[in-house]
Amino acid sequence: MNEFFEEVVQDAIRAQGVQASPAAKTYVIGLLADFAKPQTAAGQTLERPLTLLLDEALHTVDLAERFEKLRVLGDGVLYSAGFFADHYEARGVDPGYVHGIGQRAYESAGALIRRGSSTDVTAPQPTDVFGEMASSFHAFVRIIADVADRTVAHGVATSKGLLKLYERWLRTRSESLADALTTHGFVAPRGGRTLQ
Incomplete structure (x- = not known):
């Protein structure tokens, strides 16, 4: 399944003219492959108000659990904003609001990783995938929407x-x-x- 998404994501990135790191491309491919499977936790994003999910995630005491909740929320918002934008639109929800929640979730998840990474300045710094996902959230929504269009067309x-x-x-x-x-x-x- 990853091979299908690898090709379609690369085509969407090219079509949308988005600059994405190899790590971000790989992350998006994995996200799409995960959502193609039944019982994906991030698929529950549309079941509860996004602000409540974000608030719960931000106030989770256990850092590993907080990170996971933020990542799952960011993934769910990204996927649903790309594939099901009409779901939000039909309910009168502003896309900027939805995107803002996804951005905040990814930025907060990235901050947890950055905070926990080595303080040794000579150590190689990990790629900040979540920071990239947050700062380019709108572009990644366009990529996911393009993938959705290509999937429907296919x-x-x-x-x-x-x-x-x-x-x-x-x-x-x-x-x-x-x-x-x-x-x-x-x-x-x-x-x-x-x-x-």
Whole structure:
């Protein structure tokens, strides 16, 4: 499964023009592979209010447990903001608010790692994946959304699937969805016009 996500994430990064470290790319690939499995803990992110989850995570006494809660929250927000942005939009939730929670979760997780790392200035410093995920959260949401579009486009096998593809394109105006519609014989216009 990682091979599929490796290719699609690399394509999405290229399409979105995002600069991501190899460690961040690997992290996103692993995140997507984990979410493809049933019973993913981060999949519970949509079940409870995000601010409560963040507050609980930030006030967890055990540092290892706090880190895990923050990481799971950041992962869940990143994944859901990319794959299910319409879920939040339908409920009137501002994307900036959602992204802010994901950023805060990742930044706090990264701070725990930085705080626990060696104070020896000659020791090699670990790559700050969580700091990168926090500082480029919006870009990583775009990457995940592009992966979602490519996944939807890849799965079109019926007229019902094609209709879902078209409906998603109407909402997002995604270039990858427009390309997928074109492969099915539709001309997806650029610049807000209707489909022909």
